[in-house]
Amino acid sequence: MSPTSRTLVVLAHPDLAESRVNAALAAVGAVPETVTVHDLHALYRDQPIDVDAEQSLLRSHDRVVLQFPIHWFAVPALLKQWLDEVWTIGFAYGPGGEALHGKTLQVVVSTGMKAEEYVLGGRAFRPLEDLLSPLEATAAFTGMRYATPLVLHGTRWTTETDLNAHVQRYQHLLTDQGVSAA
Numbered sequence: 001m002s003p004t005s006r007t008l009v010v011l012a013h014p015d016l017a018e019s020r021v022n023a024a025l026a027a028v029g030a031v032p033e034t035v036t037v038h039d040l041h042a043l044y045r046d047q048p049i050d051v052d053a054e055q056s057l058l059r060s061h062d063r064v065v066l067q068f069p070i071h072w073f074a075v076p077a078l079l080k081q082w083l084d085e086v087w088t089i090g091f092a093y094g095p096g097g098e099a100l101h102g103k104t105l106q107v108v109v110s111t112g113m114k115a116e117e118y119v120l121g122g123r124a125f126r127p128l129e130d131l132l133s134p135l136e137a138t139a140a141f142t143g144m145r146y147a148t149p150l151v152l153h154g155t156r157w158t159t160e161t162d163l164n165a166h167v168q169r170y171q172h173l174l175t176d177q178g179v180s181a182a
Helices: 020-029 040-044 050-061 077-086 128-141 160-174
Strands: 007-011 033-038 063-071 103-110 150-152
Touching: 007 020, 007 040, 020 063, 020 103, 020 160, 033 040, 033 160, 040 077, 050 077, 103 128, 150 160
Parallel strands: 007 033, 007 063, 063 103, 103 150
Antiparallel strands: none
16 A cells, blocks of 8 residues: 555444453554544444445545454444445445445454354354455455454453554554555
């Protein structure tokens, strides 16, 4: 990515005030001047999504980071609603729908379970890659590059040292030094 690339962090945590991990990551995201942190729950918890404003925001950024905790083996409900309402035909796909084409989709996710539980037949029943595959397919369908997800497993057991190391990885990613395509 070029030094003038702009990154939109779409933060989707239902209770950020109670989140040690996502709150720390969101704070880092707000630091680089080329990064916009966009908290869906702060904006749309109790009101309709402003589709025109959201589409305008997406158009003005080169990379879209979806930052969220895994909720019941999927994205949080408001993030799914945002995708459904904002990434529409004529905007994200279909005739005239090339607004996201050529941009990068980056997933930054946290899980409550440990990494070793995300295996076929494990406690999570599936590998995390399987759970994130709808986002990878969405990126491909809309002409976006899908970057390798940044994952923090087992947030309940994450020490301050581990969290600080993860925050540094995220900061590195946001400053374009750590971008990698899947």
